[in-house]
Amino acid sequence: MMFLACCYNDPDMLIDPDTVYPTRADCPDAPKSRFKPQPRRTLSPRRWKLLFNEEGCLDAAGMIKRVQRGGIHPNIKGEVWEYLLGCYDPKSTTEQRNQLRQQRRLEYEKLKTKCREMDTTVGSGRVITMPVITEDGQPIEDPNSNGGARASSVGVEQQTSNATLPKEVIQWKLLLHQIGLDVNRTDRTLVYYESQENLARLWDILSVYAWVDTDIGYCQGMSDLCSPISIILEHEADAFWCFERLMRRVRDNFKSTSTSIGVRSQLTTLSSIMKAVDPKLHEHLENLDGGEYLFAFRMLMVLFRREFSFIDTMYLWELMWSMEYNPGLFSMLESNTGTSNANDENTLKQCGKFEKKNLQAAKKEEQIPLSVFVVASVIEAKNKRLMGEAKGLDDVVKILNEITGSIDAKKACRGALTIHEKYLTTVKAS
DSSP, X not given: OXXXXXXXXXXXXXXXXXXXXXXXXXXXXXXXXXXXXXXXXXXXHHHHXXXXXXXXXBOHHHHHHHHHHHOBOGGGHHHHHHHHTTSSOTTOOHHHXXXXXHHHHHHHHHHHHHHHHHOTTTTTTOOOOSOOBOTTSOBOBOTTTTXXXXXXXOOHHHHHOOOOOOHHHHHHHTTHHHHHHHHTTTTTTBGGGGSHHHHHHHHHHXXXXXXXXXXXXXXXXXXXXXXXXXXXXSSHHHHHHHHHHHHHHHHHHHOBOSSOBTHXXXXXXXXXXXXXXXXXXXXXXXXXXXXXXXGGHHHHHTTTXXXXXXXXXHHHHHHHHHHHOOTXXXXXXXXXXXXXXXXXXXXXXXXXXXXXXXXXXXXXXXXXXXXXXXXXXXXXXXXXXXXXXXXXXXXXXXXXXXXXXXXXXXXXXXXXHHHHHHXXXXXXXX
């Protein structure tokens, strides 16, 4: 009882997340946050320390249980997210993690130095918002410099040689101003981004990622995914690698061809789920020309950044990641296998609720991410209104747009788990 009383009176639990991530005074219409740390439910800094043994190995089951129950305290979000996204193995020791962290920081610095050689704006504290190069690799003149190229657009290679730039360098430099434009639009309601230094840090991370991931480069929406990570992780290199892990989960959504974009496959899956769990609503949406579920495009691309406040988005993400968690995630990502077939009792104890169901179902085909079921849960929650009021696709969009700032993240995840179980049962029976 004394321990419980101590936890209940934990001063860390009195913190208001709105004071940690304050909103600008001139943005009164920003969505209000619902998430508040709860004693004995939210993973607190004190509880987090107790989850490690003397060598520094993490009790993954204890972490998942607490995060699923009440999210993560603002002061430790960054540390816990690194585990949820597979940056570190829960079985690793403190010494092993320190070595890996240092190794990654050095690797990031090398990547950033390479990018700085190609464009000196990288790491300068500035952000590019105008095109710096033509498609054939010629520097674009700065209108304020009497016919000269923008200083930042000319990297070391161009300064020392007139040789034609390699195709991959041109491709990368063509993205820099688009990254800058998006960075300047991202989370502008937050006081954090009143700082030019913080804007430049987000731009640097995304610019380096665009160089590393040549297939994806940069696409609109990636700044929305990177911003929370850049804010909660103190060291820029740690934020980069955490973002890189997140992109491993969602990068297929950003793959595009001349005729389609990757997220279409998840929309097709969403359609199949809705048809299986709520055929009447699905048929109604189909009759309104909404059977392709394009109205859910934004939810999946930026993981509900528009539907939730900044704080509640982070709460939703950590709930989803904890429910999808597998203790072998780090090994899967390091080896690029992508899946784990281990479903022994010890592994299942350390898995999130959603992952556990998938392993027990022993489905061999590619697993559907929980985010798709969360979208289904959000749509299903508006069943009555959609069935009764939606007479056209515009009505569907209007009804779903009205949910911004009014959804309970935990309720949405709970609904997603229910739909997931119903879907597995329906598919198994068919």
